Amino acid sequence: MMKPFASSADLTEKSQTLEVLADGVYALTAEGDPNVGAIEGADFLVCFEAMATPAAARTWLARLREHTDKPVRYLVLSHYHAVRVLGASAFEADVIVAHDMTRALVAERGQQDWESEYGRMPRLFEEPASIPGLTHPTATFSDRFTIDLGGDRGDLELRYCGRGHTEGDIVAWLPRQRILFAGDLVEAQAALYTGDAFHREWATGTLDRVAALDAQTLIGGRGAVVHGADVGAAISQTRDFLRVMLTEVAAVQSRGGTLKEAFEIVHTALAPRYGGWPIFEHCLPFDVSRLWDELSGVERPRIWTAERDRQVWAELQG
Ligand SMILES: [Zn+2]
Numbered sequence: 001m002m003k004p005f006a007s008s009a010d011l012t013e014k015s016q017t018l019e020v021l022a023d024g025v026y027a028l029t030a031e032g033d034p035n036v037g038a039i040e041g042a043d044f045l046v047c048f049e050a051m052a053t054p055a056a057a058r059t060w061l062a063r064l065r066e067h068t069d070k071p072v073r074y075l076v077l078s079h080y081h082a083v084r085v086l087g088a089s090a091f092e093a094d095v096i097v098a099h100d101m102t103r104a105l106v107a108e109r110g111q112q113d114w115e116s117e118y119g120r121m122p123r124l125f126e127e128p129a130s131i132p133g134l135t136h137p138t139a140t141f142s143d144r145f146t147i148d149l150g151g152d153r154g155d156l157e158l159r160y161c162g163r164g165h166t167e168g169d170i171v172a173w174l175p176r177q178r179i180l181f182a183g184d185l186v187e188a189q190a191a192l193y194t195g196d197a198f199h200r201e202w203a204t205g206t207l208d209r210v211a212a213l214d215a216q217t218l219i220g221g222r223g224a225v226v227h228g229a230d231v232g233a234a235i236s237q238t239r240d241f242l243r244v245m246l247t248e249v250a251a252v253q254s255r256g257g258t259l260k261e262a263f264e265i266v267h268t269a270l271a272p273r274y275g276g277w278p279i280f281e282h283c284l285p286f287d288v289s290r291l292w293d294e295l296s297g298v299e300r301p302r303i304w305t306a307e308r309d310r311q312v313w314a315e316l317q318g
Pocket residue numbers: 079081165184193
């Protein structure tokens with residue numbers, strides 16, 4: 001029997017935890033659901049990630065408002081995926097910041113990604129009718145974007161570390177507190193979604209640049225906030241997941257095997273360590289499909305549509 005499509009059967013509400021990581025630095029984690037954060041400037045807020053809908057974002061903002069009533073000047077989007085960006089209107093931010101490629105990806109495939117992600121993870125789309133449309137960044141950059149937090153609060157550095165989870169991921173780095181919001185470039189005990197990824201670059205130079213920041217505290221895309229030695233462990237886990245996939249899919253291709261065989265071999269190789277982590281079964285068909293393309297010479301990820309999602313699922317998880 002076919003497994004329920006993606007996360008369509010995952011309807012159990014996750015409990016959210018708000019942590020104050022340093023003076024004016026907040027993270028909201030949710031048992032493997034997408035994480036969000038906020039950083040206080042002297043007289044404004046920077047929010048990191050927007051959630052899937054304005055309704056979902058308002059629940060997060062209500063919790064944040066128990067700590068600060070400063071207005072949101074900047075909303076930072078780590079990448080273009082719908083569950084990270086479509087709640088943007090709730091923040092009423094002056095500026096929506098993202099990478100140049102994120103702006104291009106929203107224009108190119110934002111609509112298809114919205115429909116795809118809604119089908120894959122319907123629980124995250126609380127009150128889907130509250131989404132006013134696609135979220136288009138209003139300020140973009142290629143390498144680095146520095147926000148002076150004002151007063152004696154120092155800088156928040158937005159950095160591009162190379163292609164990884166998508167073509168345009170960025171991280172938010174507080175050098176003074178050594179706190180890193182890594183977006184989906186690093187997951188802490190959650191499976192990786194690599195359906196739009198550049199696996200070889202992510203596993204090497206991109207994660208090298210993330211690790212070189214030498215963060216003391218890291219908030220990944222999903223999973224708990226990690227501190228100290230656990231930061232390195234989360235980065236290593238992310239790299240290991242990618243390397244296992246790369247090794248196994250390359251081996252199947254070199255002996256003339258099929259995509260279905262590659263999926264089954266990757267599943268067997270990853271399941272003992274990662275099979276119990278959030279969204280593992282959901283992600284793996286899309287992950288192996290994209291890696292198969294990447295190693296076959298398909299430069300840019302093909303666009304996922306609701307229809308293509310179901311085809312790949314039926315072929316691999318069926
Ligand atoms: Zn993502």
